[in-house]
Amino acid sequence: MKKQVIEKSAQALFLLCAGIAALAVCSITVYMILKGMPALTEAGIRNLLFGTVWKPTAEVPSYGIFYIMLASVAATGLAVLIGVPIGLLTAVFLSEFAGGKLGVCLGSAVELLAAIPSVIYGLIGMMVLNPLMYRLEKLIYAGKTDHQFTGGANLLSAAIVLAVMILPTVISVSTSSLKAVTDHLRSASLALGATKLQTIFQVVLPAARSGILTGIVLGIGRALGEAMAVNMVAGGSVNLPLPFHSVRTLTTQIVSEMGYASGLHRRVLFTVGLVLYLFILAVNLILFRMRKGGEKR
Numbered sequence: 451m452k453k454q455v456i457e458k459s460a461q462a463l464f465l466l467c468a469g470i471a472a473l474a475v476c477s478i479t480v481y482m483i484l485k486g487m488p489a490l491t492e493a494g495i496r497n498l499l500f501g502t503v504w505k506p507t508a509e510v511p512s513y514g515i516f517y518i519m520l521a522s523v524a525a526t527g528l529a530v531l532i533g534v535p536i537g538l539l540t541a542v543f544l545s546e547f548a549g550g551k552l553g554v555c556l557g558s559a560v561e562l563l564a565a566i567p568s569v570i571y572g573l574i575g576m577m578v579l580n581p582l583m584y585r586l587e588k589l590i591y592a593g594k595t596d597h598q599f600t601g602g603a604n605l606l607s608a609a610i611v612l613a614v615m616i617l618p619t620v621i622s623v624s625t626s627s628l629k630a631v632t633d634h635l636r637s638a639s640l641a642l643g644a645t646k647l648q649t650i651f652q653v654v655l656p657a658a659r660s661g662i663l664t665g666i667v668l669g670i671g672r673a674l675g676e677a678m679a680v681n682m683v684a685g686g687s688v689n690l691p692l693p694f695h696s697v698r699t700l701t702t703q704i705v706s707e708m709g710y711a712s713g714l715h716r717r718v719l720f721t722v723g724l725v726l727y728l729f730i731l732a733v734n735l736i737l738f739r740m741r742k743g744g745e746k747r
Contacts, residue, residue: 479727486724489513489717498721504688506707506715513718517688519725521605521697525680526673528609529616534666536613537620541662544621545628546650557625564618572682575611576603580683583607587694600696603685608697611679616669623668627661628654667737674730677701700726 490498493513501514540560548556584602591597631654639649655662677699685696686706698706703722711719 482720482724482727485717485720487721489714489721492714493718493721498718499725502688502690504703506711506718511714513714515700515703515718515722515725517690518698518700518703518722519729521684521689521691522674522699522701522726522729524691525605525608525612525684525697525699526670528606529612529673530666530670532609533613533616533669534620537617537665537669538624538662540617540621541624541628542650542655544625546646546654560618560621563614564622568615568676568678569682571611571615572679575607575679575683579607579610583694590694597694598696600685600687600694603683603696604694605684605691605697606693608680608684608699611683612673612676615676615679616672619672620665620669623665624658624662627658627665630661631657663737663740667734670733670737671730674726674733675701677705681705700729 498513498515499519500516501512502516503512503514504518505512540556544553544556544560580602582602583604583606584599587599587602587604591599635653635657636649639653640646644652680699681702684698684702686698686702687696688698689695691697700722704719704726708716708719
């Protein structure tokens with residue numbers, strides 16, 4: 451009888467926690483919609499979402515965030531292209547090759563990467579990466595007077611910093627997923643004559659696809675939501691997001707101007723937050739469907 455009471459109490463506690471989590475998500479969604487929608491009608495959906503000029507304090511204000519949205523997508527996309535292959539191959543090494551002290555040391559190093567504050571990444575990027583990018587920029591655009599030099603603070607710098615920042619998430623989740631694959635699959639593949647590399651890339655990785663996609667989703671969420679580090683290395687100008695252009699993302703837009711914004715300007719910043727929130731929801735939904743499709747196959 452006592453055991454049943456404990457189990458019922460635990461079940462009720464778990465249900466309460468799940469309900470609180472669901473309520474928090476719903477509350478955030480409703481709040482962002484209520485705060486972000488008014489500016490769409492005041493500033494105009496077309497002008498706001500497809501305008502390319504951001505001058506909120508001008509005599510005739512302009513609130514175009516199209517370049518800002520493109521910069522967020524471009525920075526996150528480049529970060530994923532750089533970080534995911536490195537993270538996935540590192541996870542393969544940790545789960546399939548590294549053993550003993552080497553595996554422990556590398557695993558601890560990955561965990562340490564996750565513990566480093568964002569501002570430290572931004573500081574290192576600003577002091578080390580930006581000067582290197584400036585040298586590369588001068589080398590590529592030497593003699594071209596139409597290029598606006600940014601001192602190395604550009605989209606490419608932001609993408610590299612974000613790629614390093616998503617590595618711990620991708621590596622840790624992917625490593626856990628690969629280790630969870632049963633050894634029977636590996637043994638069966640090797641018994642059929644496959645090499646170890648063929649077993650890893652044709653058997654183990656497809657079997658761990660669901661967990662790997664989860665790690666990628668979390669990494670994309672980290673990259674899309676990062677503000678401080680990007681603000682320090684990206685330059686902060688509203689431009690077309692080309693590799694050596696100074697750019698501003700959705701998160702840095704909010705961080706840079708929310709402190710002094712008022713009136714319609716402040717309401718538009720809430721709309722920027724709503725757009726960012728919808729981006730993250732869309733990415734999660736797409737990859738969730740991809741994961742479900744992989745599980746069915």
